[in-house]
Amino acid sequence: MxxxxxxxxxxxxGAALSDLVPKAPKFIINDExxxxxxxxxxxxxxQVTHMFEGCDAEKITVADxxxxxxxxxxxxxxxxxxxxPDLEAVGQTHPAIINALHDASDEVNDFLGKNKLKLKNMNSGASSSSAELVAKPLNKPKRK
Known part of the structure; x- marks a missing residue:
């Protein structure tokens, strides 16, 4: 680290906020x-915390x-x-494209907190091996 x-x-x-990060989002439309x-x-x-300033919080949807x-x-x-140019133009776009663009944006901005979870897991000291979490199977009694 x-x-x-x-x-x-x-x-x-400052540098991270001033740079535009190149991304190549992938999506599927009509099986292509x-x-x-x-x-x-x-x-x-x-910018993140004030994104919906002035909006009625009870009326904001996930799509918004x-x-x-x-x-x-x-x-x-x-x-x-x-x-x-505006929210209406975003809303007129194919859902697969919007989902791919949002995923690309999340990779840069970590809106969903994935990086925080990674850091938490790295700092927890817990083993990342799932095999160690599996209980040892009980011995089955032999049939006579």
Whole structure:
């Protein structure tokens, strides 16, 4: 694990937030596998936590969350402009494409907390071997 001093930590954060990360999300439409080149923006903590500021929290759906994340993070690889102009345009896109774009965005922004779980498992000291968790089978009595 790489250890950072305070200056390196802040520099890393600034660089990570300013870079657009190339991604190639894969999806299937009509039984044909496809891939697209996009860029994904890392969002700051405030951008993530204030994403739905001013919205009625009781009316926000999972679909609203996915569309907003894609709108704010996915960029055209050629122009470096946002891929979609607004939420309505995101919503008019094929679900397989939106799911693939959201997965690419999650790889960069870790919205679902996968990296936190990885760190927790690495720091837990517990064995990662599933074989050690399996109980030893009981001996069966021999038939006479």
């Amino acid at each position: 790489k250890k950072l001093n305070t200056s390196a930590l802040l520099a890393l954060s 596998q496809m891939e697209a080149d996009v860029l994904v923006k890392s969002l700051s903590y405030d 969350v996915v569309k907003k994340r894609v709108l704010l993070t996915v960029f055209n690889a050629e122009t470096k402009e946002p891929l979609f």
